[in-house]
Amino acid sequence: MNLSLFVRRDLDIGLFTAICLGIGVGITTIYSASYNWDLGLAGNIYEKQIIWTLLGFVAMVITMVIPLKLFYAFAYILYGLTVTLLILVLELGDRRWFDMGPINIQPSEFTKITTVLVLARFLAYPNRDLTRARAFVPPLLLVLLPILLVFKQPDLGTALVFSILILPLFFWAGASPIHLFFLISPALTLICAFHPWMLVAMVLLLIGILFYERPRLFTASILLLINLTVAIAAPYVWENKLHDYQKRRILTFLDPDMDKLGAGYQVIQSKIAIGSGGLTGKGFLEGTQTKLAFLPEQHTDFIFSVICEEFGLIGAFFVLVLFIFILWRALSIAVQTKNRFSSLTAIGLATILLFHIFVNIGMTIGIMPVTGLPLPFLSYGGSTLITNMILVGLLLNIYANRYEDY
Amino acid sequence: MQNDFTHNGIRERRARILIGVVAFLFGILGIRLYMLQIAEWEQYRIKSEKNTMQxxxxxxxxxxxxxxxxxxxxxxxxxxxxxxxxxxxxxxxxxxxxxxxxxxxxxxxxxxxxxxxxxxxxxxxxxxxxxxxxxxxxxxxxxxxxxxxxxxxxxxxxxxxxxxxxxxxxxxxxxxxxxxxxxxxxxxxxxxxxxxxxxxxxxxxxxxxxxxxxxxxxxxxxxxxxxxxxxxxxxxxxxxxxxxxxxxxxxxxxxxxxxxxxxxxxxxxLTLDWRVQHAAEHAFADSMRGSLIAMHPQSGEIIAMVSKPGFHPQFIRDPKAWQHLQTDPSKPLLNRSLKGEYPPASVFKMITSIAALDLGILKADEYRLEPCTGGMVFGDRRFRCHNKKGCGTINMRQALVKSCDVFFYQLGLKVGIDDWHRYAAMFGFGELTNIDIASEGDGEARGLLPSRAYYKQRHGFLAGGNMLNLTIGQGELLATPLQIARYTSALATGQLPIPHVIKGAQGGTTSLPLSQEVIKTVRSIMTDVVNSPGGTGHRARLPDIVVAGKTGTAQNPHGEDHAWFVAYAPAENPRIAIAVIVENGGSGGSVAAPIAQKTLEAYFEHALPKPKRTNGLFVFTNQ
Structure with a gap:
């Protein structure tokens, strides 16, 4: 890899600039979020975030210069390593992270990337026949493992990131949308299982599509069996196997208003902060919701609310456009790249970004559950920022080598 | 293949669909933001200015x-x-x-x-x-x-x-x-x-x-x-x-x-009974170190579980006292009942007996082994009996009652390590008890049940002397008090229970693959240990109830012997099984048996409905 290529046509300047802008907006907002009116100064967390950013750029550059071939060759090993770390963190660490003095290492962050790599490698195999059900099984198992481990931590938000990953990857690898519907049908049945008419509609829809598509009898019966089991078991487990506190946890996850002190309060305050920002916002360092500390977690999960309060709809749309641009770049990198593995990797990475962005912003405006997923590049936090920089490093690497096949 | 992936036309069509998905999702966000910040701005502005709930x-x-x-x-x-x-x-x-x-x-x-x-x-x-x-x-x-x-x-x-x-x-x-x-x-x-x-x-x-x-x-x-x-x-x-x-x-x-x-x-x-727990904690002086476990043998419900020395949970808030608790050499924070590992000593002799009876090697009343003269030479070493004067020519019943070591050295050699290991494993030694509070909680120790493979791996070979130590419950053999209590329950009922502390937790028992005759014989011997004249467990006798038990005195290279006592009662229809260990307590019969006796007394006084008195003995009906 020739380093001088960086500054010429092989650096995706648009993507790089957008990332820098995003991080800049993030640091500015973190400064504002930690600003104290009484004392007239800000806390030191924005300085920490600057240090994280520098480390992040180092991680990004390292990721950029490692030959993509190596990511392909070591995909399974990297995946195995990070999954082992996930098991170790459950057993030895603090369930979610290893406490390493000033920093916490959160293996689930890195596992997101290695899972994309391993799925991309599996699906990149040229003779993979995605019309057959059996081709879907290994990737499903590959994501199921981290899902279970992360779910045990318990970190429901991150578990959902893993589960959403497979859909766009299968789609990009050439699977038919109908097969993808079969794939997610148990999840849909789970949602419908608590309402009789919806359940009937779901079952009819499934049977209808089965008749239309006519998969092998064996596949069809397994699919029906799984769906029926889910439909019958879900209400039973809910009624008989779950404790009250577990039910309450699930219900408040789905409907934050139920938890007036925790998630519900956060969402109400976040909506007030965003709504009161109006078109142009209250001005930098002038957000009352933020400064009087009605808004919790304002430098991490709810940083978007601070932007909306102080810079209004204009600020909010600026951030949205920035994210759309980043996603569009990732997608066109996936289209342009000759190599199938690289292309699939780019799609997987874009999916991780999109899911975080949509769930985080959706949470602040009250249309998504409160999951604790941070906003990429903007939220405070070293582990997440470095992971996202590695992710961008991979995208830039793929862009630089888009004409190369290996 | 259905789609030629590398063909850009198909890629671009798929990319357009993905762009559509992104646009749709961001559209939702944009519309919602517009509603909050423009359409409902007035309402939220008023809320942010005037209210503000805390x-x-x-x-x-x-x-x-x-x-x-x-x-x-x-x-x-x-x-x-x-x-x-x-x-x-x-x-x-x-x-x-x-x-x-x-x-x-x-x-x-x-x-x-x-x-x-x-x-x-x-x-x-x-x-x-x-x-x-x-x-x-x-x-x-x-x-x-x-x-x-x-x-x-x-x-x-x-x-x-x-x-x-x-x-x-x-x-x-x-x-x-x-x-x-x-x-x-x-x-x-x-x-x-x-x-x-x-x-x-x-x-x-x-x-x-x-x-x-x-x-x-x-x-x-x-x-x-x-x-x-x-x-x-x-x-x-x-x-x-x-x-x-x-x-x-x-x-x-x-x-x-x-x-x-x-x-x-x-x-x-919980399944604990505070009166039995209280009596046990009082009988067990706080200056001692050790553990006591009382269990309902049929169900595995723990009735009392003591680990000494104890501590007061409120000390955790006093940094000095907390520091002291953590550095105290007697380790008051250690839950000895689940995590203490000790050589079970003579308490383990029933395993060798059961193996010999079940395999037909020796009957309980046969006088076939060499007399005990206070010791036995094996290889180039002399293995002593705790009774220096010797126990004479005895049968299995007398050997258990007097806890004769030389008798069991000979019997152990006849049984052999493989069968001995098989029968010990039947009673759950060397395995977790799976008590309900351990696996997700503070954990439990596994103990150590050495097999032939273990010695091969550790030393390259199995020496005959190893078996002599194992058969009297010494050597590398280690067990937790909970494992010993479960073993006592199994001796009392012929069923190995899963111990539990939470009321209504899944218990369950495993039947031992032994003939009823064998269990019956061992039980009658254990009754003799407590009740026959000169029996080592006589200090655990109760006035109205027949107690069956066995003492143990574990040699400890680091200091005084550990005192063991296990018992169950009533002998004919067991309602409680108990295991006591006192670290460095000395002899099992004189130190551990009285603690067990006081605990049993409390159980029969308070925790059971008063039974009918017939022929001077209480008779319990199976519930």
Missing amino acids: PVIIQANRGLIRDRNGIILVDNRPSYNISVIPPRFLANIEEGKCNGLLERLGQIVDLPCETITEKLQSPNRHYYDPINLKRDVDFEAVSIIEENRYDFPGVEIQIEPRRGYPIFASPPEISTESSHARHNASQSFPLAPHTLGYIGLINASQYSRLKAEGYRYDDHIGKRGIERLFEDRMRGHKGVKYIEVNAKGREVGIFPEKTDPPISGEDLW
Whole structure:
């Protein structure tokens, strides 16, 4: 890899600039979020975030210069390593992270990337026949493992990131949308299982599509069996196997208003902060919701609310456009790249970004559950920022080598 | 292949669909933002300017821990915290100076000014959240603050439920009411502290992991034992009320319709019987080290579980006392019942006997082995009997009653290590007991049951002398008191139970693949150990109930012998099985058996419905 290529046509300047802008907006907002009116100064967390950013750029550059071939060759090993770390963190660490003095290492962050790599490698195999059900099984198992481990931590938000990953990857690898519907049908049945008419509609829809598509009898019966089991078991487990506190946890996850002190309060305050920002916002360092500390977690999960309060709809749309641009770049990198593995990797990475962005912003405006997923590049936090920089490093690497096949 | 992936036309068509998905999702976000910030802006602007609700947390009562009859082992008592709302308080003091208000407050809570100002800088909080200066203050401090509340702006008294441990000095009437009169932290010593565990202040990493579940940075959380294992069930759900504050943070009203009352945590019922537990803890002097476990042999329900020395859970809040507990060489925090590993000594001789009986090697009343002359030469070593004068020519019954070592050396060699290992494994040695509180909780030890493979791996070969040590329960062999208690239960019933402490937990038993005849013989011998004249277990006799048992005295290279005693009663229809070990206690018959006897006495006096008296003995009917 020739380093001088960086500054010429092989650096995706648009993507790089957008990332820098995003991080800049993030640091500015973190400064504002930690600003104290009484004392007239800000806390030191924005300085920490600057240090994280520098480390992040180092991680990004390292990721950029490692030959993509190596990511392909070591995909399974990297995946195995990070999954082992996930098991170790459950057993030895603090369930979610290893406490390493000033920093916490959160293996689930890195596992997101290695899972994309391993799925991309599996699906990149040229003779993979995605019309057959059996081709879907290994990737499903590959994501199921981290899902279970992360779910045990318990970190429901991150578990959902893993589960959403497979859909766009299968789609990009050439699977038919109908097969993808079969794939997610148990999840849909789970949602419908608590309402009789919806359940009937779901079952009819499934049977209808089965008749239309006519998969092998064996596949069809397994699919029906799984769906029926889910439909019958879900209400039973809910009624008989779950404790009250577990039910309450699930219900408040789905409907934050139920938890007036925790998630519900956060969402109400976040909506007030965003709504009161109006078109142009209250001005930098002038957000009352933020400064009087009605808004919790304002430098991490709810940083978007601070932007909306102080810079209004204009600020909010600026951030949205920035994210759309980043996603569009990732997608066109996936289209342009000759190599199938690289292309699939780019799609997987874009999916991780999109899911975080949509769930985080959706949470602040009250249309998504409160999951604790941070906003990429903007939220405070070293582990997440470095992971996202590695992710961008991979995208830039793929862009630089888009004409190369290996 | 259905699609030629590398063909750009297909890629671009798929990319367009993905762009559509992205556009759709961002469209939703954009529309929603437009609605909040433009369409409903007026409404939210007014809300942000004028209202501003402040949540005030109402703590939930933690679930109580009750014994099998509902008697409360752990409950909650009210405690008082002195807390400060920093912005209101700081406005009234001179910065950097320790005088006036700050000095007075420092005197009341007995903290230096610097500590107070430091605490007020605590980061993990909302702006107007009160910060606890000092928790669980005495009533005097509370009354000084209350009387002068206008002199202390921003200083508040908050009530918080705290764990209380009722005193069990004398047996109370059975009542499930909580009685606060019984609480007195300095005198009470809670029962079964190792099993119940304790709660403590949440630490930084737990907080950052659990804040999404409603924990606050100064909450209490189960740290060990049942308190930790059942944290989710017992913690309950905090309530909240909303007060209305103006932009300066002053309270101007309350929103009663928004109040969400707290939900108390679930109570937890244990299988322990506090009267038996209490008797056992009293019989076991706190100066001793060791463990006692009493179990219902048919179900595996633990009736009493003692680990000595004990500790008081409230010491966790006193750093000095806590330091002392952690460095104490007698390890009071160690739960010896589940984690202590000891050589089981003569208590283990029943294994060799059962193997010999079941394999038809020797009958209980046969005099076929060489007489004991106080020792036996094997290889180039002399293996001694604890009875230096020798036990003479004896049969298996007499050998167990007198606990003759030489008899068992010979029998062990006849059985051989493979069969011995197989029969010992039947009783669960070398395996986890899977007690309900261990696997997700504080864990349990596995012990060590050496097999031929073990010696091959460790030393390259199996020496004959190893088997001689194993057969009398010494050598590399290790077992936890819980494993020994379970083994005693299995001897009493012929079924190996899964022990449990939580009432209603899944128990279950495994039948031992042994003939009833074998079990019956061993049981009749164990009855003799306690009841025949000169039996080593005679100190465990009860006046009205036939007790069966076995003593053990484990040689300990580091000091005095460990004293073992196992028993079950009544011999004919066992209702309780018990295992006692006293570390460095000396002889099992003289030290451990009396502790078992007092525990059994308490069980038969209190915990069973009074049986009918017939022919001078109590007879129990199987329930």
